[in-house]
Amino acid sequence: MVKEPTVKINKICPTCFAETGYSIVLEENDRGILVCPKNPQHKFKPNKEGFLEKTEAW
Numbered sequence: 001m002v003k004e005p006t007v008k009i010n011k012i013c014p015t016c017f018a019e020t021g022y023s024i025v026l027e028e029n030d031r032g033i034l035v036c037p038k039n040p041q042h043k044f045k046p047n048k049e050g051f052l053e054k055t056e057a058w
Ligand SMILES: [Zn+2]
Pocket: 013, 014, 015, 016, 017, 024, 036, 038, 039, 042
């Protein structure tokens, strides 16, 4: 049985992708927040469904 791929694979910064078309892989910090290495103000938190929500938290 083949397992469905999960969203746990590399997460791309949706803001950078929307603005520039570049796929910037987000880096997870020690608080579980995904931070964009190009623009540190791009911060996301994965919600229960696995979607990225913009967050202001560090
Ligand atoms: Zn970004």
